[in-house]
Amino acid sequence: MKAKKDKQNKLPNAVNPGKSGASGVRAPGRLPADSSVDIGRLLDLVASFPQQTICVVGDFVLDEFVSGEISRISREAPVLILRHRKAEAYPGGAANAVNNLVDLGARVLPVGVVGSDEGGSKLLGYFRAKGVNVSRILQSSHWTTTTKTRYLAGWTHTTEQQVLRVDREPQTEVPANLQARIADNAHKSSRGSDAVLISDYGLGAASPSLARGLHAKRVMLDSRYRLLEYRHVGVTAATPNEPEIEAAYHAQVGNDVGRLDDLGHRARRDLSLEALLVTRGKDGMALFEPNHPTRHIAIHGSDAPVDVTGAGDTVIAVFTLAVAAGATYLEAAQLANYAGGIVVMKRRTATVTRAEIESALRHDATIDR
Numbered sequence: 001m002k003a004k005k006d007k008q009n010k011l012p013n014a015v016n017p018g019k020s021g022a023s024g025v026r027a028p029g030r031l032p033a034d035s036s037v038d039i040g041r042l043l044d045l046v047a048s049f050p051q052q053t054i055c056v057v058g059d060f061v062l063d064e065f066v067s068g069e070i071s072r073i074s075r076e077a078p079v080l081i082l083r084h085r086k087a088e089a090y091p092g093g094a095a096n097a098v099n100n101l102v103d104l105g106a107r108v109l110p111v112g113v114v115g116s117d118e119g120g121s122k123l124l125g126y127f128r129a130k131g132v133n134v135s136r137i138l139q140s141s142h143w144t145t146t147t148k149t150r151y152l153a154g155w156t157h158t159t160e161q162q163v164l165r166v167d168r169e170p171q172t173e174v175p176a177n178l179q180a181r182i183a184d185n186a187h188k189s190s191r192g193s194d195a196v197l198i199s200d201y202g203l204g205a206a207s208p209s210l211a212r213g214l215h216a217k218r219v220m221l222d223s224r225y226r227l228l229e230y231r232h233v234g235v236t237a238a239t240p241n242e243p244e245i246e247a248a249y250h251a252q253v254g255n256d257v258g259r260l261d262d263l264g265h266r267a268r269r270d271l272s273l274e275a276l277l278v279t280r281g282k283d284g285m286a287l288f289e290p291n292h293p294t295r296h297i298a299i300h301g302s303d304a305p306v307d308v309t310g311a312g313d314t315v316i317a318v319f320t321l322a323v324a325a326g327a328t329y330l331e332a333a334q335l336a337n338y339a340g341g342i343v344v345m346k347r348r349t350a351t352v353t354r355a356e357i358e359s360a361l362r363h364d365a366t367i368d369r
Contacts, residue, residue, distance in 0.1 A: 050105035055189040058094025058199030062119040064149040090349040094199035100317035109189040113138040119145030136185040174204035190216040194324035264288040275329035300341030310349040
């Protein structure tokens with residue numbers, strides 16, 4: 001949809017680097033903007049999020065955060081001794097994508113597997129409390145729920161810093177019988193969905209073979225370790241970050257935007273995608289589509305994030321939901337950019353809400369009046 005000419009209806013920060021975002025922090029101008037987007041159209045898309053049904057297939061993770069106050073240095077070893085403050089747990093990985101979609105108002109059909117352990121029970125209990133149907137998340141004694149425990153230390157009245165992370169992961173692949181049941185659940189859930197989101201953290205619940213068997217309206221992919229293995233399996237669009245693109249092609253982008261353009265268009269062609277959205281941290285995003293030059297999107301808000309944990313899950317959740325609601329890929333990328341800019345200013349594995357995105361859009365609609 002073409003942008004309206006009314007000045008107040010354009011997204012100044014999203015398309016004009018150097019203008020302030022919802023946080024009021026000036027975003028650095030690194031690349032010229034390519035396109036403007038109708039802000040009224042974006043607000044309409046966000047308003048329609050609750051009408052969408054999204055199936056999420058992937059690796060469900062529990063993110064734990066253990067906070068402690070630094071009391072002293074141990075006499076036995078050069079390590080900090082922490083006085084325990086609190087422990088918190090949040091959905092991570094594919095579960096974080098589910099959590100974001102729920103908080104954005106969508107109907108979500110999660111598909112995956114957790115262990116018959118404390119981590120699995122916490123995840124299932126969390127989603128049941130939010131009214132999510134978890135009947136297609138398997139719970140098995142033959143599987144271990146991946147749990148990432150981050151230890152945070154700080155003095156009184158100071159910001160906590162992460163000092164250690166301990167991961168508990170499965171030691172084997174997902175058993176064949178569980179893989180078959182996950183695939184069956186994915187097929188059933190995809191039929192009634194407006195889009196399928198595949199969140200592949202390399203733990204085994206999501207796979208290229210599973211994606212190949214889906215008959216969905218659109219399949220959106222976030223794959224951490226094996227992006228190129230999803231060639232010719234029917235993926236519609238993908239949202240890798242820049243390091244994942246670099247790893248896929250054994251190349252370095254650095255400050256070479258031309259190199260990024262080459263790799264982005266190559267990846268889109270290799271995967272036969274309608275669109276590829278590459279997230280670039282403080283350098284924003286780059287959108288690749290057939291018959292279009294690369295669209296570079298400057299970051300929304302501050303380039304000094306508070307916590308980037310799980311931000312990629314937020315990006316693909318909003319990108320998927322927007323496309324399901326009828327957005328163009330550019331519109332979906334702009335909304336995902338706003339959501340990413342909001343979520344990295346929160347601590348822990350966080351989510352965004354429709355109200356927060358709407359507030360940011362309306363804020364930016366007024367600053368250029």
